Every structure is written in C-alpha cells, then in structure tokens.
Amino acid sequence: MRSGVADTPERDEWKQAVGSTLTHHGPCCDRARAWLIAMGRSYDFSSTDGLALAGPRWITQRWAWGPIRWPVAWCEAVKAETIDCGVFGAFALELFRAKGIEAYPGQLLRGCAEERISHWRRKWDAIPTAFNWIGTRVVYHEVSVVRTEADQARIYDPTEGFWLEPGTQSGHHGHLAIRAEIPVPLKWGDHELVNGQWTATALVG
Amino acid sequence: MTGAAGTPHAGGDKAMKETVFISGLYSGPSPSAGLGVARSVRAAFPSAQLVGVDYWAGSSGLHHEVFDATWLKPPWDLIEEDLYAKEVQAELDQGALWIPTLDLEVAWLARTLATHPLLLAPDEKALAPSRKPRPSVAELLPFEIAPSLDLSASDEEIYAFCRAHSWRVWIKGPYHEAVAVGDWRQLEQVRAWMREGWQTDRLSVQVHVRGYEESVCLAAYDGRLCDALYMRKRITTPEGKTWAGHVGELPADLLGPIEAAVRAIGWTGGAEIEVLRDVDGRRWWLEWNPRFPAWVHGATLAGRNLPAALVRRALGLPDGPRAFSAQAEFTRVVLEVPVRSGIPLPLPVEPEHGQLGVHGKYGASLSAIVPMLVPDEAPTAAAPTLSPESEADLLATAAVVATPHRLFLPRTAEAAFGRLPTVAPVEGILLRYAYSLKTSPDAEYLMLARKAGMLAECISLLEVRRALEAGWRADEIVLNGPGKWWPPTERAVDGLRVVFCDSVEELERLAGSRRTDGLWGVRLRIPGSRSRFGVSVDEPADFERLCAAVAALPPGRDLGIHVHMASTMIGVGHWRDVAESSVAWAGAIEAASGRRVRALDLGGGYHPDDFARLPFRDIVRFARNTLSGLTAVYVEPGRALTQATMAMVTSVLDVRQQEGKLQEVVVDACIAELPLASVYPHRFFHLVDERPVPVSRGPVRVLGRICMEDDVLSQGLDLPDTLKIGDRLVICDAGAYERSMSYAFGRGGYS
Numbered sequence: 001m002r003s004g005v006a007d008t009p010e011r012d013e014w015k016q017a018v019g020s021t022l023t024h025h026g027p028c029c030d031r032a033r034a035w036l037i038a039m040g041r042s043y044d045f046s047s048t049d050g051l052a053l054a055g056p057r058w059i060t061q062r063w064a065w066g067p068i069r070w071p072v073a074w075c076e077a078v079k080a081e082t083i084d085c086g087v088f089g090a091f092a093l094e095l096f097r098a099k100g101i102e103a104y105p106g107q108l109l110r111g112c113a114e115e116r117i118s119h120w121r122r123k124w125d126a127i128p129t130a131f132n133w134i135g136t137r138v139v140y141h142e143v144s145v146v147r148t149e150a151d152q153a154r155i156y157d158p159t160e161g162f163w164l165e166p167g168t169q170s171g172h173h174g175h176l177a178i179r180a181e182i183p184v185p186l187k188w189g190d191h192e193l194v195n196g197q198w199t200a201t202a203l204v205g
Numbered sequence: 206m207t208g209a210a211g212t213p214h215a216g217g218d219k220a221m222k223e224t225v226f227i228s229g230l231y232s233g234p235s236p237s238a239g240l241g242v243a244r245s246v247r248a249a250f251p252s253a254q255l256v257g258v259d260y261w262a263g264s265s266g267l268h269h270e271v272f273d274a275t276w277l278k279p280p281w282d283l284i285e286e287d288l289y290a291k292e293v294q295a296e297l298d299q300g301a302l303w304i305p306t307l308d309l310e311v312a313w314l315a316r317t318l319a320t321h322p323l324l325l326a327p328d329e330k331a332l333a334p335s336r337k338p339r340p341s342v343a344e345l346l347p348f349e350i351a352p353s354l355d356l357s358a359s360d361e362e363i364y365a366f367c368r369a370h371s372w373r374v375w376i377k378g379p380y381h382e383a384v385a386v387g388d389w390r391q392l393e394q395v396r397a398w399m400r401e402g403w404q405t406d407r408l409s410v411q412v413h414v415r416g417y418e419e420s421v422c423l424a425a426y427d428g429r430l431c432d433a434l435y436m437r438k439r440i441t442t443p444e445g446k447t448w449a450g451h452v453g454e455l456p457a458d459l460l461g462p463i464e465a466a467v468r469a470i471g472w473t474g475g476a477e478i479e480v481l482r483d484v485d486g487r488r489w490w491l492e493w494n495p496r497f498p499a500w501v502h503g504a505t506l507a508g509r510n511l512p513a514a515l516v517r518r519a520l521g522l523p524d525g526p527r528a529f530s531a532q533a534e535f536t537r538v539v540l541e542v543p544v545r546s547g548i549p550l551p552l553p554v555e556p557e558h559g560q561l562g563v564h565g566k567y568g569a570s571l572s573a574i575v576p577m578l579v580p581d582e583a584p585t586a587a588a589p590t591l592s593p594e595s596e597a598d599l600l601a602t603a604a605v606v607a608t609p610h611r612l613f614l615p616r617t618a619e620a621a622f623g624r625l626p627t628v629a630p631v632e633g634i635l636l637r638y639a640y641s642l643k644t645s646p647d648a649e650y651l652m653l654a655r656k657a658g659m660l661a662e663c664i665s666l667l668e669v670r671r672a673l674e675a676g677w678r679a680d681e682i683v684l685n686g687p688g689k690w691w692p693p694t695e696r697a698v699d700g701l702r703v704v705f706c707d708s709v710e711e712l713e714r715l716a717g718s719r720r721t722d723g724l725w726g727v728r729l730r731i732p733g734s735r736s737r738f739g740v741s742v743d744e745p746a747d748f749e750r751l752c753a754a755v756a757a758l759p760p761g762r763d764l765g766i767h768v769h770m771a772s773t774m775i776g777v778g779h780w781r782d783v784a785e786s787s788v789a790w791a792g793a794i795e796a797a798s799g800r801r802v803r804a805l806d807l808g809g810g811y812h813p814d815d816f817a818r819l820p821f822r823d824i825v826r827f828a829r830n831t832l833s834g835l836t837a838v839y840v841e842p843g844r845a846l847t848q849a850t851m852a853m854v855t856s857v858l859d860v861r862q863q864e865g866k867l868q869e870v871v872v873d874a875c876i877a878e879l880p881l882a883s884v885y886p887h888r889f890f891h892l893v894d895e896r897p898v899p900v901s902r903g904p905v906r907v908l909g910r911i912c913m914e915d916d917v918l919s920q921g922l923d924l925p926d927t928l929k930i931g932d933r934l935v936i937c938d939a940g941a942y943e944r945s946m947s948y949a950f951g952r953g954g955y956s
Contacts, residue, residue: 034793041789042732047781048371049415053484057734065804079743139731163484 013132014140014175015198019093019105019181020086022074029068029074033094036078040095053148056095059088060161067123067130085159086131089142092158106155108147108164108180109138109198113172124203138176145180146192153186166191170202177201209454218522221250224275225516226296228258229306229496230266231567235444239305240266241502243548244473246304247271249513249525256301260284260569261551268545272436277548281309290317297321302519304512306496306740308380309574311474316578316689325426325515326474327495334470337494338377338409345466347458347579348480353377353411356396357584360902363410364389365814367377371776373413377404381494381574385413387416388774389885394918400655406584414489416481418445419759421455422498422851422910423463423478424515428471430464431514432527434504439534449536454531475515483677503535557591586923589888592849594620596897597850603935604895605676608856609874611947612937613649616848622653625846626817631825636838639683640669641809644941651675654846660702661810662841665686666695673698677892680723683806683839685767688736703804703839705767709740709754716758724804725758726765727751731786731793734770742790747798755798763803763834766791771810773844773885777819791830801834809841816845820941844941850938853878857932858910867905867926872934876916879936881943888937889922897935900924907934911951 023029043058045051066082077087084178089105096103112120114137124130133140144166155164156180164175166189177200180186180193191199225246229237243255243266257272260280267275278284288402302323302749305311315329327335336343353506354366358378367374373382376395384399386392392410399408418441432453442447451621455463463478474574475497481489501511503871508530515617517525544550566863598614628636640654640870646668652675653663661672662687672682681699687707703724706712715725728739742748755764768787772780784807793801805828811819825838855874862868876882889898889907903923908918908931918936949956 029753031749031793031797032745034796035742037794038742038786038789039732042734042786045733045779047785048779049483049779050775051415051483051485053486054415055484073743076876116308176498 011106014107014109014135017107017140020070020142021088022077022090023071023174025073025075032074034080036074036091036094037098040098044099046099048061052102053146053154054158055144055161055163056092056158057161059091059095059158061088062152063088065159067127069127069129070131084131085133086140088158089144091160092156096146101155102147104145104147104183105181106143108141108143108157108175109177110141110175111137111170112137116172127178143178145182145186147182147186151185151187153180153182153188155188164188166201175201213683214314217249218267218517218525219250219252220355221516221520221522222252222254223250223520224254224256224257224296224301225250225625226256226293226301226303227272227306228304228310230257230259231261231264231569232269233567234442235446236499237266237567238266238475238497238499240269240271241499241505242306242497243269243769244302244514245501245505245510246511250516251508251531259569260571263551267544268443268542268544269549273517275545275548277713280568280570280573282570286317286577293324294318294321297323302516304497304515306475306568307498307571308495309571309578309826311495312380312578313574320473323519324473325519327470327472327476331470331472332495333590333744335419337379337492338411340493342470342493343464343490345469346462346478346519348488350490351412351414351481353409355584356408356410357586358405359587359589361585361814361888362591363392364886365812366410367392368773368776368812369778369814370412371779372774373415373776375411376411377409379407380579380895381406381492383411390883393883397920401548403572408774414483414485414491416483416489417668418447418480418490418715419480420447420498421459421463421478421480422501422504422511423467423476424497424511424518425467425472425476426515426518427473428468429518431518432511433460433463433510434509434511435518436498436500436504436746440536447503448497449534450500452504452509453533468745475511486849494747496714500535500537503537506530506535507533507617510617548845573829586901586903589890589899589937591888591897592617592620593891593898595849595852599890599897599935600895603852603854603892603897604933608933609872609878610854612852612854613647613852614852615649618649618653618847621846621850622657624817625657625842626821628825630821631822632686632829634829634835634838636825636826636840637824639806639839639841640846641841641843642672643945643946644672644701644809645847647725647944648675650847650850659792660839662839663845664690665699669698670695675696681933683841684808685728685806685841689698703806705765705806707739709751712751713757714755716762722856724763724765726804726806727755727766728767728769729790731768731770731783731790734775736770738769739767748793752794752797758800763801763802764794765806766794766802767808769806769808769810769841770808771808771844773810773812773820777815781824785827787854788824788828788831794800794830795834797843802832803896804837804839805832805835805843806839809843809845811842813845813849848938848941848943852945853936853939855934855936857928857934860928860930862926865926866926867928869906869908870924870928871908872918873910874918874936875911876892876913876918877911879909879911879918879939880946881942881946882918884907885938885944887919887939889919890935890937891924891928892933900934 034140064082068084120134177198179198180196186193227239229239231237246319254273257859258276260278298323304325311326315332320328328773372387377383384395417551418438420436424431424691435455437451438447473679477494477498575900594616598616639660641662659676660681663669682701683702704722705728706727730739732740732743770783795802853874855872889900901923905922905924
C-alpha cells in the first residue's frame, strides 16, 4: 500500500504546483472578468432558492472540459469553447469570491482508470503548451477550497459541478491527496488541510 | 437456495421456515419494494416460504425465482374487499407473516384489520401522524419542513403561495405522486388530472427544495427501532427513482430523534423518510413512506438487511449482523426472467391512436383504494374576499347594467392609486413610478396616475401622443419596447425623459440622431431568464459589442439600464434575483464603457398583492452600493394598480344538470372579454338580492358564450343547484390586460 502522492514520483512538478492563474492583458481582461461576475450573479438564484453556498454550476454546463494552451488570459478563457480544470478553478474562485464566499485554490490527486489514460494523453499531446496533468494511474486536478466555518472547509469541483465527499470510495475518480492554499489550517471531514501541504485522503493498493 | 460465501445468503438462518407474504411486486421503472424485500428476507432465511402477492399479472416481480408461490389477487377496482380482508386475517392467524409494500395497501390494512403481531405494518394509530401533507411525526424530527398548502385554500391564497415561492412548487397527491408546475394554467391542469386519478380533492402544493435526494430507511417493531440507515442517491431515473445509491450509518444527530419518533407513534414495519439536503447543509423533510423503499435490497447487499431485522424482531429471534461490507454503494441492472408458468402476461389491448399497449403502467388500480380511505365529503374550499371599496362599487351598479358588462370600480381604483407606496429617497436616489399606459389607457386611469404624481411609460408613439394629451410633459415620459417608434406617421416627440433601446442597433441609431432626450439606455435580456426582449449579454462578444456601443455615445451622455420580468410570472424571489442581476450588469457595463449609469428601470408586471411587499427600498440601496452615479430608479406599475379595478358582470344563459346536481353553466361573457381567464385566478361572486356573495371552488364549470373549445371561464365553482337562467355572476380582477387585450368576437360585427 502506498500513498497517492508517493505513487507518482514522475510528477514532481505536481507537488509544487499552485492553483492556476489567468494572465491579465488590460481593459479586455477587465471586461472579461466583469462579464464572468455578472453572469455569475444572473445564474446565482440566491433569493429564489435561499441558498448561500450554491456553487457556480453554470460554468460546468457552459464550457466543455479539455486541453487549452497555457498561459491563458481572461479575455481568451471566457471566449474559449474548451477549458481545462485550471481555468475552471480560476473561474470558480472568482465567482465564489464575488459573492462574498471565502474560497481558495486547491489541488487534488485522484485515481484514474488506466484504460482512460491513453485517451487523455493523446488529447493533451495535441496541444503542446497544455498542462501535463496525466500520470500512470493518478491524475492532477484543480478544485476550490471553500471555507464554511472558522476551521471547516468544503471542496467544490467546478469542472464536474459537484461537492466532493471527504470519505469517498477509492479507485477510479476517487481522491488520493489534496493540497490547499489556505491562510489557516482547515478540516475537511476527518482530513486536516494545511497551507501548501499535500494531505493523503485515501490509500491505493 | 443457498448462497456462496461472501453473498448475503451466507450465514442465513436456515431454521426459520415460516411463510412470509410479501406484496407489491411491480418491478418496472418506478418499482414497488416487494421484490427487494423478498430478496432480502430470502438472503437471511433460505428456508422460509415466500409468497409473492400482487394485483396485476403484469407485475414482473411475480415471476422472480425468489418466490416459492404467488397470490395473484384481482385489481383493487374489482376486489371483494371483505373477502380479501378475511383471507389476509386467516393467513396471519395461521402463523404467516405479512409485509405489505404498497402505500395504499398499507393504509387499507391499517383501516381494515386489527393490529396483529405478524402483520409487519403500522396500525391506524401509527399511520395517522405520518400522513401527508403535514404529518405530525415530522415535528419530532430535526428536519426543515418545506412550506405547503392544501388546495382547499382559496385560489387567491394558492396563487399568492406560488408567487411567493417563485413558482418552484409541486402539486402532491394524497398518498404519493408529485408533479412540478410553473404557472397557474399548469397548476389547474395538474390539479384536474390528479383529482381525476386519485378520485379526491385532498391535494396539496409544496415548495420545491433544491437539494440532494437522500433517505432514511428504518425497520421498527411495536415502537422499537430494529435498525436504520442512511442512503444518498447517486443516480436517479427520469422519474426521480433511485437507480444507484450509497448506504451508510444514520448521522449521529438523527438516530436519537428517529428512535424517539418511532416510539412515540408506535411504528411497526418498514419506513422510508425521504429527505432533501441542500448545499448549505440543511436537511428538509419530504415525506414518510409507510413501507420499505424499493432499493432496500441495495442496503442488504451492503451488509444491512432491514427486512430481515424486522422479521427477526417479530419472531423473537436474536438480531442479525449489522456491519457494513466494504462496498457501500449499489446499483441496479435490467434483467430478463422467464415468466412463471400459470401466470401468463396480460395481452396488449387493441391498439388505438396515441399510446399503444400497456406502457409499464401498474395495472392494479390502486387508486380504487382511495375512496375506501378518504372521507366522502369534499374538503371545504375557502371563499374569495372583496375589499370594502369593491363591495360598494358592485352594490352600486352590478345588478342594473346590461350584461356582459365590464364595470369600472371607481372607489377601488381611487384606493389602489392612493395606496401607491411612498419610498423615501435612499441616499438621494429617487424611486419614481411610471404608469404603464399599455395596461389600461382609459382616461380614468390616466387621470388617477397623474394625480398620484406618476410619470408615463409608453411603448409606441401613439401612446406618447396619448400621454401628452392626458397632460404629461415630454420630460415626464419613459419610452420603451421593441417597436417604440411606431407608427412612422406619428411625430417622434423629442426631449423625452428616458428612451430605453431594445437592441444595440437601435442604440447606435439613437447615438447618430440629434435627439435631446434626458437619458438613453438599454433593456437587458438577463441570462438565465427566458425573454424575447432586450440586448443579450450571454456571450462575451455580445457584451463587448454593447459596451462599445455605449462607449461610442456622444460625449457627456450617461446611461440607463432597463430590465423587466413580471413578478406575476416568475415569482417574488426570482424577481429579486433578476433585479439584483440587472444591477450587477449595470456595474459591469459602467466599468467597461466608462459611462455612468444614472437610471435603473425595473419594469412592471407586479401582482396587486405583491406590489406593496416587494423590497424596492432594498434594491435601491443595493444599486446605490454598486452604481455610484445612480440618481433614479423607475418602477412601472400598471397591472398592480388596475387589475382589481374592473369586474365583469355576466348573466347565466343556460344551466346543465347531471343526476339532479348542477354540472355546467353557460354565461354571456366569454374569453373575448376575458382573454386571460385561464392565466391567473379570478374571484367569482353570485349576485343575490343585488349583493355579491362569494363563490368558492366546486364542481360546476363556467362556460363562455362563444363556440371555442377553450372558452371556459372557470374550471369549477361551488354554485348552488338553484342557480337559474338570468342569474348574475360577477367576475373580479377583470381590469388591466383583461381590459386592454380583450377583443370583439361572436358579435356579428357589432361591437
């Protein structure tokens, strides 16, 4: 039994990776951010539903997931048809913060069925400057760490539009380790999140 | 049957050889729980004699190998109720156990049989606190309770409830079934369909809760909990039924209250508490089903066999294992099984137009049980109310005018305009009312609007002319709409207060004109809200184009933003979301174009009852925080002020009876005079000795006079059997668009 982090020595760069940030050209990117935030308010039915923590589900429905050339500017990202989990993460962070929710970048290592890996590899190889997130049985993914209480966090996956469960099943799509860029230590279920450190959340055989 | 090691059969209690009757074997897309219960009982008791009970040969669970024998009883509309009760009683008395899994059958058993230690179902005393729509057992549990309302409330109250909850509501049947409705017409259709299907008026409307579907499954015997667990749905069918799920321990905060609730009501049998968990973490009560859920064998596969726990407790056997297996998730698959010999499938009926054959619909006629359970008397429907002003207006004239006649109610109108709420300026920002001329352009209303200090809101040059003739100055007129410059023969009056463009093209034309209006603006089509009006900002390119057009306005020109989504249609909460969203877009346009947003126009379409309650002051304050240059917020009431200020007086032309009871009446008004008769509820009154007597909902349809199938003015009123030709009815709420959109039809060319 080895931890997910230890299982992927070939991906040392993941261990150091921080949450993706989009570059900013100037006024064109100001407009792009303003558009994104206004769209977020239009799709946040907080008075209709009375929910404070609703995630930005609309971005999952609007953009397809796939490779994108990095670096990416705001004005390019909003007009792209396909974005990767780093752009999804940047969008979600912007939208959570715009409605006053304390949110931080998070990175995840998750299991992936080996028979899928070859397909992802070919898809991403077609875009030379795309981020290399694909390991052998483990993949890198970006999420939003949402602080819900002084010492509590929840994890939102904007690429898939769901809140992760801390005690999820192992195997394909199960999370193995998480890293959060947070100002104070937070608990996610039974897991302790500490700024910049990978926390193992499951074991792989 | 024996099981291999590692299957749920392993370790089963082979000494138990009792007979267990298990009913409810429909196993289609919305399955009953009988088959799952049987598989779980078999897993624990390989030697038990399992008898499958159902009321339709097409119930595919009858054919499953888990059953040693079957009982195929007649459907419930043909069953001999007394005989069946005796048959069930005889089996229980001979030592058989009985586990029913159909809600209605459970209710029938509770009503029909005395409590029996081997009848593993709740008795009447236990069942009553769990009944919909407001079960008292819910108060014992730590769940939020979604607001609901009996449909015996008045139509006004039901309509207000739906608007208050943004039309995110479900119509619910008396035992199960729920259908989402999004407007009054749908509500009326679903209500009629459900009343027909369930043969009762005991329906309710419940607020939709946006949340994850989860369940508590429990087994209890004589008020003591045998076992309970928590299931989170992972995949649901298009009908919302569980297809796959994750089972786990009951959350710690639920176990104690559930034990206490089961004890308090003395529950016996399986039960499922359906729950919605919202993203803020609150759990909402949905309903208590008085039997095991259909997915119960999924929990057995995960190591927790609740049907077996119930049987053990009933037989006095020691409790079985309770440990979850390593795999806490289950899913369903579709399997074919051979049909049991002796129970051939029902033949398909002769094809007709429309749907063909038996489409998986359960053929047990379970709704025939409802009249056995529900008291015969229909619930008393609440009556509509009338303001003192309207009553005085009707007393003055309703009995004497020639019918059909739309009465203007002067006292009612005076009061409506007089009640126009005064909103104090918020940090210098004025809330200004602009009377929407299109709603009711009659002189009486224009006079009242001017007297109340309102501006005029117009959508065409003809309306602008009308406003000027009524005394408004050009700088008191707000011009809106997609065809505002029509007709071209009319003078395009300059110097208007605000002109809101409906497209970027129109804004560009305006920018190139030499007009001197006080302010130009755009109407926005807010993303996520279906509308044909305004400028779309759904795409970044659309937004950039709009911002470029705004930036290109002549120097010194500031901007207005207009949004309009009728609160009558989308409800109050959603209206607030749209209003706040428009502020967010205004801020984005201001930042991107460099032009100050000076005015915000929130449109109209308010229901009279909502208008005074909408949080305009909060919206103004919210807008002030985002838009530093804002000086005015406009609101365009028309409907809110005038809908209740007219009433249609109509005479009965024909009365039609069935078995001595009034069934339908024909009146001399029709949908030409009331084109929105089915779009929102209207208050009806019967003139008796010249006084308006309120008429509640009831069984009598009110048909209009013209030869159109949809000329139905009410789907059902409680009119007296003594009603006769020539009697008068008053249909209230016939102002506003009922007046301005009415048309001449079936009058032989005479208006």
